[in-house]
Amino acid sequence: MAEALLTVDHVKTYFDVTKGLFSKKQIVKAVDDVSFSIGEGETYGLVGESGCGKSTLGRTLVQIYPVTGGKIYYKGRDIDTLKKTDRKEFTREVQMIFQDPYASLNPRMTVGEIIKEPMEIHKILDTSQQREERAAELLKLVGLKPDHIRRYPHEFSGGQRQRISIARTLALNPRFIICDEPISALDVSIQAQIINLLKEIQSDLKISYLFVAHDLSMVNYISDRIGVMYLGHLVEEGTADQVYSSPLHPYTRALLSAVPIPDPDVAKARRKIHLEGELPTPLNPPAGCPFKGRCPSATEECGKVRPEMKDYGGHKVACFHAGPSH
Amino acid sequence: MALLDVKHLTVDFNTDQGVVHAVRDISFSVGESEAVGIVGESGSGKSVTMYSVMGLLAANGGIREGSVVFGGKEITEKAYPSRKAYQAEMSKIRGNEMSMIFQDPMTFLNPVVRIGKQITEVIKNHNKVSDAQAKEQAVALMGQVGIPSPHERFGQYPHEFSGGMRQRIIIAMALANSPRLIIADEPTTALDVTIQAQVLDLIKDMKEKMNSSVIMITHDLGVVASLCDRIIIMYGGKIVEAGDAREIFYQPRHPYTMGLLKCVHNPEKKDKLTPIPGSPPDLLKPPAGCPFVDRCSQAMRICKLRMPEAETYSETHTCSCWLEEAGKRKGENHG
Amino acid sequence: MTQTERQTEDLDDSMFVKLEDSEKDTEFIAMESKTYLRDAWDCFKRNRLALAGLIFLLFMIILAVLVPILSPYTYDSQNLDVRNALPSMAHPLGTDKLGRDILVRLMFGARISLLVGFVAAFLNLIIGVVYGGISGFVGGKTDMVMMRVIDCIYSIPSMLYVILIMMVFGSNIGSVLLGICVSSWIGMARQVRTQVQTLKQQEFALAAYVIGAGKLRILFKHLIINCMGPIIVSTTLMVPEAIFTESFLAFIGIGISLPQASWGTLASEARSVIQSYPLQIVWPVLAICLTVLSLNFIGDGVGEALDPKNRQEV
Secondary structure, three states, rough: OOOEEEEEEEEEEEEEEOOOOOOOOOOOEEEEEEEEEEEEEOOEEEEEOOOOOHHHHHHHHOOOOOEEEEEEOOOOEEEEHHHHHHHHHHHHEEEEEOOOOOOOOOOOOOOHHHHHHHHHHHHOOHHHHHHHHHHHHHHHHHOOOHHHOOOHHHHHHHHHHHHHHHHHHOOOOOEEEEEEEOOOOOOOOHHHHHHHHHHHHHHHHHOEEEEOOOOOHHHHOOOOOEEEEEEEEEEEEEEEHHHOOOOOOOHHHHHHHHOOOOOOOHHHHHOOOOOOOOOOOOOOOOOOOOOHHHHHHHHHHHHHHOOOEEEOOOEEOOHHHHHHOO | OOOOEEEEEEEEEEEEEEEEEEEEEEEHHHOOEEEEEEOOOOOOOOOHHHHHOOOOOOOEEEEEEEEEEEEEEEEOOOHHOOOOHHHHHHHHHEOOOOEEEEOOOOOOOOOOOHHHHHHHHHHHOOOOOOOOHHHHHHHHHHOOOOOHHHHHHHOOOOOOOOHHHHHHHHHHHHHHHOOOOEEEEOOOOOOHHHHHHHHEEEEEEHHHHHOOOOEEEEEOHHHOOOOOOEEEEOOOEEEEEEHHHHHHHOOOOOOHHHHHHHHHOOOOOOOOOOOOOOOOOOOOOOOOOOOOHOOOOOOOHHHHHHHOOOOEEOOOOEEEOOHHHHHHHHHHHHH | OOOHHHHHHOHHHHHHHHHHHHHOOOOOOOOOOHHHHHHHHHHHHHHHHHHHHHHHHHHHHHHHHHHHHHHOOOOOOOOOOHOOOOOOOOOOOOOOOOOOOHHHHHHHHHHHHHHHHHHHHHHHHHHHHHHHHHHHOHHHHHHHHHHHHHHHHHHOHHHHHHHHHHHHHOHHHHHHHHHHHHHHHHOOOOOOHHHHHHHHOOOOHHHHHHOOOOOOHHHHHHHHHHHHHHHHHHHHHHHHHHHHHHHHHHHEEEEEEEHHOOHHHHHHHHHOOOOOOOOOHHHHHHHHHOOOOOOOHHHHHHHHHHHHOOOOOO
């Protein structure tokens, strides 16, 4: 990668959830020491189950949550120390699409107002008339009708609302969009629509994506590279093909085998890896490998030290028992 | 004889915007110990169909036409002298002969009552058993659905369980009285993939153990692929295609079914995703013809005007699409 | 299959021509687009009781404006010849012990009572929404301090404030309003704070933050506008409460001073002749009752109309 647009460097996001004044301090380590970088025009898929910290990381990147440790660099500059004009540029260029299309649009605003608002804030275009025209144009771009501009969000279906959300972010001509599980609340037939729309936009406008998702099926399709998170840690990273065709981490393998396949013969023939138990809480996480409690190949070693990320030709994995030789 | 027989079911909802025609003249049946998947998008009428079977329609909705026969008995309101008699009968059937698993377990669990008590309640509602017996049964059930140390967790409250565990509790409650029919409404949509796989396997195992029939409602063809014998595809309040699993997955006839199969990413194949364009039809003013017409790549003029009749391809496989007729005509014209 | 064939015989081959994309209507929405207020009004109209309340209130307001203008009498013009008269053509509701026309006095009273009610409710709305909004939105230590201040104000009985303020500032409309407002905005502030706290976690509020919206914009355009429902309901219900408090104060004699008479004062005056002319006390009491009752009905109706649960979405 020649130049990284966004670099996440040993980022930690902790939350203090201590109840009451005098109780024992309790810290949720939602994101614990995660590093990766995303290039210009690239899509990075971030996969993991609920509670693994993937959404928290996404929100940390747009400064909804403060960083507890580590640094985030956008265009080579630390986003925590940006000057006023640079900050303005950062908020315009780095945007986010949210998970729940029913909650991410203000129910009291018309679609037109929703799409025009970011333009008003950042003073894009001069007159209200021009913004209105641009909003109609954006609606068309995401496959809706320009005359939907006066309608309210509740009159639309889930997929339509998600497209309105996308139009809102595009109003700012962003360079980088964090897609926080944008399809997980939608029907499968609509998921493909949104994914294809995002891909089209990317090829037209050269936008980078951080695509957060809880399963590997669609992520593989849209991403250039994929990172797998478990309990606040990045456990595997590689190109989409590497992660998909030759997963190294036992957790990635389990995730892959859990994806439902719309083909009865293949589904019946497939060897399933059953994970025992459920995700432990990130509140006081266990020492050693975060996955050891559910891992089919865990040994004593895994309980003691946390495995470091090891690089096997661009395919990285944090596991003592993984690697091309295993 | 079929366990559940639905004929010409039509369900309407009155809203302040007008009448929503949620389900329009659908017929299907479910045999003994058969697993049937009902697949469709939100707003296709799949959940409404099942709610009307169970007598759980919202106050503004009602069955306008059609009949539902369960175990040889008519269970629509019109077959009963009064609403009260109907509801009394339905509450006897629900949770006993027919039980449900919902998408969100918390809508079904009472947050301030211990889990154990909620399960024993279901057992005691329909059986004359002592408290001790009910408890024994409940603990056994919890073990069966894979809850570790059921004795200890018997006294815990719903919030102490994770999402996957709550769904297991719901399954335990649904199975408590060995129902003949289990209706599962998107039971895994709210769960993570690894947990989803666990829960689907559990439903499959329990179905085999209890020899019950299962109706699985979902929007994801992947979920029903390995579980269901027969699959019904619903769109815009109508059944557009029905057939056994192999017929639906390997010889789909309806453009919508084909579209559904193409827009799910199959990790075993590296096909390009072809989404179905557009949004589902608005059932406030459903189209006169085929509901899929506006999103169908092969739509013809006739599709806008008239709903096609169901064509039968095999004993199990039916499909309603004008393409069949168009194909026939083409053949005639050329030959 | 014969049945199918018979049904399709009437169809021309031209019916089987492929549709152009332009002939399809993929993103069709049948639902009529209604603004929030229009929708709420449609729902409100269906509530007969609330509608009746609204009509009564409007009628009362019109009378309060018109009667003193059109009537030949003023609120303090005494006519000792017709003391304690029963209703007649000249005096529709009769006269009081000094021969003043009761209808005119009642409508002047309506001016005062309604003014007190609406102004108090409005002040409550402003103070409560701003205070509660800031407290809930900023959160943390600011929120803690602001809430403790509220607790302190709340710990003193509200009647005490009113009486103290009346003693210091004299008995005029201003001090009655001040007295009522000192503590009654607290309920509103607490309500708004809770709502704002929940709403600020919602994705649309986060989305507003991400697109770079300033704090004030998020607070007012995104958060407070979404708790307008309960705010409007409490404001509507605040009006009768204030009218009631004012009447009560006037009745026990520490309200707005004579000869300007609010309904409470009228009731208090009529009390002295209750043995011989009981009808005189009926008028102000009836006015208070009906007004308070209709405002309560309106409040219920507004609450129902603005409650999202009553909106049927399918």
